[in-house]
Amino acid sequence: MQLQEKSAIVTGSARGIGQGIALALAREGAAVVVNGLTTDSCSETVNQITAAGGRAIGVGGDVSKAPDVEALVDAAIKHFGGVDILVNNAGIESTPCLLHEMSELQWDQVMGVNLKGVFLCCRAVLPSMIARGRGKIINISSTAGVRMTFFGSADYTASKHGVTGLTQHLAWEVADHHINVNAICPGGVLTPLMEQHTSAEFRDKLVKRLIPLGRFCSLEDLGDAAVFLASGKSDMITGQLLAVDGGLLSGFGEDLRPLVRQRMAEAKAAKKSEPGEHPPS
């Protein structure tokens, strides 16, 4: 076990990639604070960890709100004595649309969770990591944090590029304290988020034409990358972006714009019948 005696916070770990990472860290011996928008939503992940003999608690809270984030970190310190590993995973996407048709609310929501959330969580854990002279911060960015991979999602691309910059900047700021800050850039992962925001045809073409290794990333692929960056085996690695993308970023790929335009038209038609904007829960 590589993470015995360590404690971790994984934001947005009620489902999807965050859940996979929480389970992987727990399998290596870490005590995990599971986070989702509500405490109830964390139960499934917490139960899976404890059923396998691990330690976990669930703490509901919105990463874009400073008081929620402070409560999350306080709970980790109270239950597990500190935070050795922070995985900033919580993230949202909006329905694809062109930038000139994007509402200010949509922009603010995506930036609020994807970028401000990372800032708030890092800010909240750093005093205790600095006091202990160690820590591992892993930001879940995206291939969209390196280059535009999702046409029709300028808000998402900008937010993930922000996460990339923040990762590199913070790595320098805290290096003296032996705190490593790295990012994982997943390519396509079949999670509820991906299913909600793409069509089946888009997903099929993405895998067959844009990902050289010919499959979506699994939750295990990402869990393994997170365990590596959380463990002592990556002590000399900081400020890096680790693409876990089956090779997506290595090529130019095919232009999937027609499919996204079709998806935008469908979304517009659907929006007419249900007004209002809600972030995925």
Ligand SMILES: NC(=O)c1ccc[n+]([C@@H]2O[C@H](COP(=O)([O-])OP(=O)(O)OC[C@H]3O[C@@H](n4cnc5c(N)ncnc54)[C@H](O)[C@@H]3O)[C@@H](O)[C@H]2O)c1
């Ligand atoms: N799925 C992909 O293909 C893919 C690719 C690249 C990057 N990512 C990134 O990986 C991360 C996880 O994505 P996913 O596909 O597992 O998404 P998901 O929607 O399946 O799960 C996201 C989790 O975050 C929680 N969450 C949402 N907003 C929150 C908030 N404000 N505060 C706390 N928790 C919140 C949700 O409740 C959910 O549990 C995101 O940052 C996403 O941008 C995903």
